[in-house]
Amino acid sequence: MEPSVLSLLGKQFIRGISTSVCACGKRNFKKFPIFNKRGTRDFKARQAKNPHPDVPIHTYGVRPIGYKAGTSFVKINELVPEIIVPDLTGFKLKPYVSYRVNDIVQPPLTPEELFGAVYVKKITEDFKLGKLGPDNQPLHPSPEESLSPEEAKEKVASIRSDIV
Incomplete structure (x- = not known):
């Protein structure tokens, strides 16, 4: 293909198509990182002996x-994971849901649900049998009546899971 020529005020401009790279053979390899699995055997051997600081050693997320x-x-x-x-x-x-x-x-x-699930049955029995003291406190407290609030909540949660 013949280039076209344009002349303007004594200057001559030639327009043509170039098949060579404008970087004149130089390539920007920073855009193309070469990790462990890439590169030639010679490159891998050199990286193993003396790693280049600009080429990172990729660990694939392993600590x-x-x-x-x-x-x-x-x-x-201490850094070795223990499974x-x-x-x-x-x-x-x-193993599948x-x-x-x-x-x-x-x-x-x-x-109200907590009180009804844990205490109501014992209180009604004590009231019917007359086992309440002067302040309506039980004379012989049951294990349920001596529970802490956290223990009572855990017990009701286990009762609920048995129902469902």
Whole structure:
């Protein structure tokens, strides 16, 4: 293809198509990071012996278990992850929960529900049998009556889960 020539005030402008790269062979490799799995065998060998500071060693999200001191690696035992797996022999539940399971919506526990679930039965029995003291306090408190508020709440939660 012949370039077109334009002449203006004694200057000549030539317009043509170039098939060479305008960077004259230089490439910007900062846009193309070369991680551990990329590159030639020679590149990987050089990176293993003397890593280049501009080329990061990609860890794929794995946390280090030590640090590098000079040319040697110092392992810290506290940084090594310890996987604790419980023994599930005889476990009744299956490891999968279907998405078709209906949602269980429980309203928050009210004080009236807590009182009714834990104390009402014993108080009515004591009243009918005349086992209340002068201040309407039980003469022989049951284990339910001696519960702390937190223990009573846990007991009602377990009763609710048995019903559902």
